[in-house]
Amino acid sequence: MKEAAGLKVPQKGYRLFKTKNWTVFVEGLWHNNPIFGMILGLCSALAVTNLMANALVMSLAVIVILVVNSTIISILKSVIPERVRMIAYMLIVSTLVITVDLMLKIFVPDISRALGPYVALIITNCIIMGRAEAFAINNPVGLTVSDALGAGMGYGFSLMTIAFFRELTGFGSLFGFRVIPESMTPAALFSIPPGAFFALGTFILIINAIRRRRAQ
Amino acid sequence: MNLALILFASIITSNIALTYFLGMCPFVSISKNIRVASGMGIAVTIVMTVTASANWLILNKVLIPMGLQYLQFLVFIITIATLVQIIEIFLDRFSPALYHAFGIFLPLITVNCAILGVSLFAMLRVYTFWQTVAFAFGSGIGWFLAIIAIGGLRKKLMFADPPENFGAAGITAILAGIMALAFIGFTGIASL
Numbered sequence: 001m002k003e004a005a006g007l008k009v010p011q012k013g014y015r016l017f018k019t020k021n022w023t024v025f026v027e028g029l030w031h032n033n034p035i036f037g038m039i040l041g042l043c044s045a046l047a048v049t050n051l052m053a054n055a056l057v058m059s060l061a062v063i064v065i066l067v068v069n070s071t072i073i074s075i076l077k078s079v080i081p082e083r084v085r086m087i088a089y090m091l092i093v094s095t096l097v098i099t100v101d102l103m104l105k106i107f108v109p110d111i112s113r114a115l116g117p118y119v120a121l122i123i124t125n126c127i128i129m130g131r132a133e134a135f136a137i138n139n140p141v142g143l144t145v146s147d148a149l150g151a152g153m154g155y156g157f158s159l160m161t162i163a164f165f166r167e168l169t170g171f172g173s174l175f176g177f178r179v180i181p182e183s184m185t186p187a188a189l190f191s192i193p194p195g196a197f198f199a200l201g202t203f204i205l206i207i208n209a210i211r212r213r214r215a216q
Numbered sequence: 217m218n219l220a221l222i223l224f225a226s227i228i229t230s231n232i233a234l235t236y237f238l239g240m241c242p243f244v245s246i247s248k249n250i251r252v253a254s255g256m257g258i259a260v261t262i263v264m265t266v267t268a269s270a271n272w273l274i275l276n277k278v279l280i281p282m283g284l285q286y287l288q289f290l291v292f293i294i295t296i297a298t299l300v301q302i303i304e305i306f307l308d309r310f311s312p313a314l315y316h317a318f319g320i321f322l323p324l325i326t327v328n329c330a331i332l333g334v335s336l337f338a339m340l341r342v343y344t345f346w347q348t349v350a351f352a353f354g355s356g357i358g359w360f361l362a363i364i365a366i367g368g369l370r371k372k373l374m375f376a377d378p379p380e381n382f383g384a385a386g387i388t389a390i391l392a393g394i395m396a397l398a399f400i401g402f403t404g405i406a407s408l
Contacts, residue, residue: 039385042240043329087297094290102286117336120289124329126241193235194400197393204386205379212381 021146028131028150035158036207040126044118045159046196052175055163057111059156061104061119063149065096066128070136070148077137089132090123097123127151158203166190166199219350221406222343226354230408232330233362234396236337239330243363244388250367257363259321261356263303264334267296268352271335272345292335300326330359341408365395 034040041062048058072092073080080088101119104112112119122128131151136144167173170191172180180186189195232238239260247253271292279285304322307315325331334355338348369391378387 036385039244040241042244043237043333046237046240090293090297091290094293098286098289101289117333117340120336121238121329121333123289123293124327124332126327129327192400193237194393194396196237197389197396201382201386201389201393204383204389205381208381208383208386 021143024143025146025150028147028152029154029157032151033154033158034127034130034151035155036204037154038130040130041155042200043121044125045155045162046193046200047118048115049159049163049166049196049199050170050191051114052160052163052167054111054114055159057104057108058115058118059152059159061100062122062125062127062155063152065093065100065122066131066152066155067145067148068096069093069128070131070144071141073132073136074139074141074144080137085133085137086129089129093128093132094123127155162196162199162203165203166195170195217347217408219346222347222350222408223354225406225408226351227358227361228399229402229406231358231362231396231399232334232355233359234392234399236333238333239328239359242324242328243366243392244385247363247367247388248370248384250364250371253363253367254360255317255319256321257356257360259318259325260328260330260359261353263296263300263322263325264331264356264359265349265352266303267299267331268334268338269345269349270299271295272338272343272348275339276345288339292332296331296335297326330355362392362395362399366392369395 028034030037032038035042035045044058044062048054069089069092073089076088097120100122101112104115104119131148135147139147164174167175168179169187170189172178172184172186190199226232230236233240233243242256246256274291274295275285275288279288279291284291300322304315307318307322334352338351343351366388370388373387373391382390
């Protein structure tokens with residue numbers, strides 16, 4: 001495991017921070033973050049970030065599917081024939097997505113309708129496939145769970161940050177509660193599709209600036 | 217809805233890449249080279265039209281009569297994977313030149329979210345068969361148009377000097393945003 005630059009591993013302190021699991025987790029959460037590190041899974045990051053509630057539900061759905069999918073693949077890695085592994089991944093992830101989609105339809109019907117096809121599109125989300133192919137297929141279960149949690153929470157962190165600024169500027173609210181005074185008109189640009197691109201571009205710019213400063 | 221209206225709206229105002237953000241991964245990663253981008257665009261258009269029609273037929277003639285709608289995602293993705301393989305075999309047999317031109321793109325298209333997304337949108341909006349065909353073909357052309365345009369814009373970037381921290385992905389997102397604003401300008405004419 002390479003010691004990533006800028007990763008502050010305390011010499012003294014909690015033992016948790018020095019374990020391999022933690023390094024793998026931080027790797028997915030920050031250094032190889034799906035959105036700004038590897039530029040994967042942008043479709044949903046752009047589409048569902050207009051409201052924080054949508055982004056939260058979407059992030060939770062992705063985290064659950066990613067962790068369960070990676071775990072199943074890690075357990076079955078000696079059983080899955082190498083030549084048909086892609087098809088095996090797809091069948092597993094489709095089954096999980098059907099389950100999660102039905103649960104969302106039951107428990108949060110309004111948000112499920114707002115998310116539209118984007119929950120089903122988790123099937124073709126590059127993050128799920130990428131983690132399965134790059135990590136789960138040749139690593140033990142424990143490490144795989146840390147890796148999937150790191151990548152999933154990294155995705156969630158990016159989505160929630162973008163959604164925070166898009167909802168605040170586009171609607172003047174957070175989780176549906178109005179926070180800016182009624183007399184101020186929100187900048188509707190950030191609630192429509194072009195605003196999503198601007199928000200994502202700016203987010204990547206800021207994160208890269210922070211990463212560069214920390215690397216120095 | 218009128219077929220011509222669906223076709224126009226899916227190409228311009230409700231562009232699959234710029235308003236629904238589908239197929240973003242190739243949009244960011246391969247739009248540096250216009251030749252490669254146009255190959256991908258043609259492949260996407262063909263596969264999208266074929267798979268969306270096939271998925272419509274399977275959904276409405278097989279799954280709904282048998283009460284198996286809950287399996288739709290699984291069936292859709294299997295149909296797409298199978299059809300891509302069949303198209304590949306046909307191209308290899310009848311037009312090897314085209315097959316080699318497409319290269320890696322055809323297998324990659326299986327996991328392109330735009331392909332699955334069009335089938336899902338057609339299902340959610342309860343389109344008829346010909347509406348689905350018009351929507352899928354229009355979306356393919358729209359995606360083609362968007363990726364060619366962004367490819368051209370990125371070529372011009374060589375002579376510009378954007379902040380270094382944007383990276384390739386960040387500046388592409390900003391360019392796509394400006395382009396999306398232009399496409400959305402037509403919304404008054406027709407939108408889905």
